[in-house]
Amino acid sequence: MVQARPLGRKRAGGLLAALALMGCAEAPLPQVKPAPRPVVMAEPAPVVAPETPASAAARAYYAEVQRGLLGQGLLRTDGGGPDTPYTDRMLADNFIRVALYDEYDRSATSTVQRQTTSALRRWQQPVRVGLRFGDSVSEQTRATDTARVGSYLQRLQGLTGHPIRLDDNRPNFWVYIVSEDERAALGPVLRAAMPSLTANDVSGITAMQRSTYCIVYAQSAGSSGVYTGAFAVIRAEHPDLLRLSCIHEEIAQGLGLPNDSPKARPSIFNDDEEFALLTTQDEMMLRILYNPALRPGMTEPEARPIVETLARRLMGGES
Template sequence: MIQINLNVIRCLILIFAILSSAVSVAKERWQDDSYIEDSFIKIALQREYKETNYPKIIRWKKPIRLYFESDAGDAKLQKELLSVHAQHLAYITGLSIDFTQHTSDANIFVIFTKYDQLEDKVRQYIGDPENIRAALDEAICLGNFRRNSHYEITRGAIIIPVDYARRKARFLDCIVEEITQLLGLPNDSNDVFPSVFNDVSVDTYLSPLDYILLKALYSRHIKPGMNVTQTRKLFPDVLKELHSNGDINNAAQRVQQYSLKRYLGD
């Protein structure tokens, strides 16, 4: 009888060890708290094409109103794709995002055009092309934002040269990445993976890590104007909330809700 009980105990210990190992293996690197925090700092508090000595958190406070314009390609399809992704971002962040037909009511202008019209569109919607020459020379599509003194984003512009983006096989990438960055995650980093903010990544659609970064940015613990030190100090509270809500453990499933990827059946 004692021998049987010992065998049962050994079996239970073995099963527990196997299950523990499986759980450990199942946890992805992007679900690690320190990795999430470091990724957030790199994407939210650094600037692509612009060195910033004292970076601070930026994000939207007001509802977002999109103005859509197209003079190249299939305008109906472009607006459809943009609309699906915009509502996906609204679902993740809790922001109000909608379209307007009036430029006076818009605070993000999304322009689909031809490559040879790119600089003209920059002059119209962003400003002097020479001020963003590095981006013009290197980027496939452009995103630009303005903020107020409280570090709240107040205006943005996205310009997608349809012919050039398609030639580079980055048309969908431009739609997904540029408007996502304009929510307050403006940097790219090859250290952050998997992510649309990684230039060498194959990700076209938002990844589970991107979902977590957006959730973190619009957490009640994060405020516009916070610097790196302030952000790191409060980030454990952000992580605690994300764990409590199941956003980290379930990110791979939740990022697919209302997503462009699911809409297109990819």
């Protein structure tokens, strides 16, 4: 049996150049008719769909959200500093809460935000990310987002030691960047990619509330804790930093850090929005998650002694 569950929601062309060679000689040279130049057909740029009233309203709303958060000193991009110290004990406790608890209690008909115990989950097969854009997303934005996602995946692969890359042909982790109207029409795509999703799960995306900035679902085989697929949705209307923040959080959560904790600081796994991008503590949690000493399906009593040992090593000793 394949189980799918919501992991987390972030709230509140080419140029063709010709080179001519010129020379001189004492005697006239026979004239050679130049070969015809090959005709290079550039691929047409994607046609950008006109912005709808719903999308325009969302764009204005989230621009104001980002301005408000930045005005409060939130959405930090420094990864943490002297004002956000943490110890090996804090790191271990935060890992347990983020990796071994779920943020949502899910049934076939409802999804309630409530902390529930779970088991350790992560990928065993390579993670192949398929990045998809709605017609509303411009070519320039697509290029920027693709570069950012690719760079981020390289960073995640370095942290975890697990194969993670962009793969447009055989994705098992889909990331859709779509507008309001495009997201509302994602139902058939969602059901085809993750057949185990319930109608309630699908509506969690197609009818996503304004307070949810982005969302990711992941599926595992039975109770094994081994992820076999994931599907993330990010609003195309987000301004740059909020958009990048969603990329960081949803992909990291889809690797096996599904929960948020108010005690995790510095961390993106915290609903206070203090940090926009992956922090130093988040990097350590990813290193712990994919350490071979742990295995998918472990419960908290099984995992905690190992996690505490790994945290001490990462922090350089007892504290």
